Amino acid sequence: MENFNFYSPTEFVFGKGRAAETGHFVKKYGGTKVLIHYGGGSAVKSGLIGIVKKSLDEAGIQYCELGGVQPNPRDTLVYKGIDLCRNEGVDFILAVGGGSVIDSAKGIAIGVPYNGDFWDMYCGKAPEKALPVATVLTIAAAGSEGSGDSVITKEDGMLKRAVGSDHLRPKFSVMDPALTQTLPAYQTACGATDIMAHVFERYFTNTKEVEITDRLCEAVLITMVKEAPRVIADPDNYDARANIMWAGMVAHNNIVGVGRQQDWNSHGLEHELSGLYDVAHGAGLAVIMPSWMEYVYKHNVLRFCQMATRVFGCQMNFENPEVTALEGIHRFRSFLHSIGMPINFAELGAKEEDIPVLVEKIGIGDGKFGGFMELDRNDVTEIYRIAAHASL
Amino acid sequence: MENFNFYSPTEFVFGKGRAAETGHFVKKYGGTKVLIHYGGGSAVKSGLIGIVKKSLDEAGIQYCELGGVQPNPRDTLVYKGIDLCRNEGVDFILAVGGGSVIDSAKGIAIGVPYNGDFWDMYCGKAPEKALPVATVLTIAAAGSEGSGDSVITKEDGMLKRAVGSDHLRPKFSVMDPALTQTLPAYQTACGATDIMAHVFERYFTNTKEVEITDRLCEAVLITMVKEAPRVIADPDNYDARANIMWAGMVAHNNIVGVGRQQDWNSHGLEHELSGLYDVAHGAGLAVIMPSWMEYVYKHNVLRFCQMATRVFGCQMNFENPEVTALEGIHRFRSFLHSIGMPINFAELGAKEEDIPVLVEKIGIGDGKFGGFMELDRNDVTEIYRIAAHASL
Secondary structure, three states, rough: OOEEEEEEEEEEOOOOOOHHHHHHHHHHHHOOOEEEEEHHHHHHHHHHHHHHHHHHHOOEEEEEEEEOOOOOEEEEHHHHHHHHHHHHHHOOEEEEOOOOHHHHHOOOOOOOOHHHHHHHHOOOOOOOOOOOOOEEEOOOOOOOOOEEEEEEOOOOOEEEEEEEOOOOOOOOEEEOOOHOOOHHHHHHHHHHHHHHHHHHHHHHHOOOOOOHHHHHHHHHHHHHHHHHHHHHHHOHHHHHHOOOOOHHHHHOOOOOOOOOOOHHHHHHHHHHHHHOOOOOOHHHHHHHHHHHHHHHHHHHHHHHHHHHHOOOOOOOOOHHHEEEEEHHHHHHHHHHHHHHOOHHHHOOOOHHHHHHHHHHHHOOOOOOOOOOOOHHHHHHHHHHHHHHHHHO | OOOEEEEEEEEEEEEEOOHHHHHHHHHHHHOEEEEEEEEEHHHHHHHHHHHHHHHHHOOOOEEEEEEOOOOOHHHHOOOOOOOOHHHOOOEEEEEEEHHHHHHHHHHHHHOOOOOOOOHHHHHHHOOOOOOEEEEOOOOOOOOOOOOOOEEEOOOOOOOOEEEEOHHHHOOOOEEEEHHOOOOOHHHHHHHHHHHHHHHHHHHOOOOOOOHHHHHHHHHHHHHHHHHHHHHHHOOHHHHHHHHHHHHHHHOOOOOOOOOOOOOOOOHHHHHHHHHHHOOOOOHHHHHHHHHHOOOOOOOHHHHHHHHHOOOOOOOOOOOOOOHHHHHHHHHHHHHHHHHHOOOOOHHOOHHHHHHHHHHHOOOOOOOOOOOOOOEEEHHHHHHHHHHHOOOO
C-alpha cells in the first residue's frame, strides 16, 4: 500500500424528505446569500426548487438563482455564474441537480474569489480558495456530491477538462433517493455505469497488497450489479435507489481508492467522446470501458479473473485463466447492455472515421498516458476501434 | 434503508514516517499550545514522542505532556488532564497511542470547556463543545481515530460508560502502520477482534434492503480474516498491518453502518467484563461475541448464513440453513482462537460465579436491552453462561 491523505469532510444528509432541511444546513455552514444553481426545468417542475427556496426563506437566507446547466456543463455558463455572484454578493453556492450542475457550481465557486480566468484551474493551476459549495443531489452518478472534483467543457472546441481540490468538497450534500425516482431509465442507467466506472478506475492498479480497498471496491460493484437492474425494472423502488445513491458517493469520495495507483484512462478516452458528440458521460463509458478492458487485460490476467469471479460470479478456469478474464469482461458488457446502455460507436452515435480526431484531442502527442497500462497513440486508436465494433 | 446523517471530517495522514508531519497538521488546524497525551513508556522508548515533539518544535508549537493512560482509561486521569490543560492554557489535545489514549484525550477535550463534571457527558448529557483533538495512532483497533466516540471507566466501581458526538471527531489522525509492528501479538489480535466486532455490531440488523452497507461490512470482515493471521505469523509485515489499519478506521467511522438499526449488545456485555476484571476489550469481545451469536442466531438464521457463506467461505446448506449458520459462528470462534484470543471465561480470567454481578452492573433491571434482538436479564445471563463454557 502507498502512503496517502484522505479527507472527506462533507456532511451527508441522507433520506426521504431531507431537502426541506437545506436552509438549516446552509446556515450551519455560514451561508448568508446563496446562488441556487440548477439545470433544466425538471427541478423547478418537480417542486424541488420550491422546497429548497421555502427552506432557505424559513432560515432567513437570501438567494438568487441561475438555471440552464447542460449535460457536459459549459464554461460559458460558469462565467455567467461568476459575474452574477460577484454582482449579487453571493457567499455560498447551492447546486440542485446531478453531477453536471454540481460541477458547474464548483467552477463558479473557484471562479468568484479568483483574480483571473477560472479556466486556469482546469488547465493545471491549483485552486487556493473557493466559495463554499453544497448540493441537493438528484442523480446518483458522478459522485461529485462527495468529491473535490469538477469537469467542465470549454464550448470553444468542446474541450473537456477536470480539476480536483479539497476546497471543492461540498460542505453538505442532501441525498434523497426519492428525488431520483422520476429519472428516465436511460439516465438512471448512465448513472449506474458512471458509478461502476469510478470504481473500476481505482480497481485496476499495479499497486500490490491492497486487500481492504480491493474488497471495498468489489462491495460497491456487487451492489451495483444487484441494484441497477432492479431500478430499471421498477423505477419507484426506493430501497434500490437508496443503495445506489450511497454506493455512488462511496465510489468516488476515494475511500475505496486510497493507497494505490489508479487508472482513469477510460475516463480520459470517454471525455473526448462526450466532448465531441455531446453524449451522456455514462453512455460513453459503457462503450469505452469494456473495450479498454479487452485491450489491457493481458497486462494482469489474474486481476481480471479476480473481477470476473468476485464481482460477476464467474467460475475460475485454473487451466486457462484468460478464459475467465474474458468471461468477466463479457459479463460486464452484457450487464451494461441489459440495463439499456450502448455498447459500440453506432449505438452511441459516434463515428469510426472520427477516431483520428478523438486521438488528436486527447493531446498525448508522441507521449504516453499513464495508469494501469501506459497507452500511446496506437494503443488509444486500437481501443477506440474495439469500441467502434463491439458486440455481445 | 433508514434516513441518516454521515459526517467524518477527520483528515487521515496515512503511511510510513508520517508522524514527522504532526506539527504541520496541528498548525493547519489551529493549535498553538498542545497537550501530548500518551500511555505507558513504549511511546517514549520507541522514540515516537521524540519525533512528535521535534515536529511540534519545528512548527513553532508549544506543548506540555501527560502520560500514564491505562487500558480501559480511567476518569481519574481525565480529571488530571483537564486541570493541567486549564492551568497551561492548552488549546489542542494530541493523543499519541491507541484507543485508550484517544478516548482519554477526548474525555479531556470535552471536560476543559465544560463548566461542570465531564462525567455528565458519559451519563447522557450531549457535549456542546470540545477542544480540538488529533491523534497519532499506534494500535489498529478501536477506530477512535476516526470516530466521535469515547469510552471511559469510572474508577470508583469500575463503571464503563461511553459518549458519542461529532465534536469529538479528530481533526486529523496520523496512521503509520509501521508504528504497530512492535506491538505484542496478543495486543495485535485484540485489536483485530475489536475491528471485527465493530463491523458485526452493525452487520446484525433488522433493517431490510441494506445491500451496500452489508457488502461494505463484509469487505472489512473478509480483509480481517485474511490479514490478521498474516501479522500474527509475521509481525513485521507492513502491508498486512496497513490493510488492517485502514480497515480499523473504515469499521468504525460508520460509513459501513449508516441507514440501519445497529446492535451493540456484545459491546454492552463486554464492557462489564473488562470493567470488572480489567482485561483487554478485544479479548473480552472474543469471548462474548460468538456466544452472543449462538444465543441469537435463530432470530434471523439466514443473516447468519450470509455471514457464514460470504465471510467465512462456508457452503450453504439449503436443506438445513441452521447448520450453515452454526458453522459460520464456529468458524468465527475458531478464527479468534487461531490468532491467540481467549474463547471462554477461564481463558479470559473471568469467573462464572460473578455472572450475577455482571448482569447487575449492566443496569437493565427488569427492562430490555435493544438491538438486533432485545435481551432481558435472563437472556444476558444465558449469554454469559455460554461464554463461560465455550469450547471449540
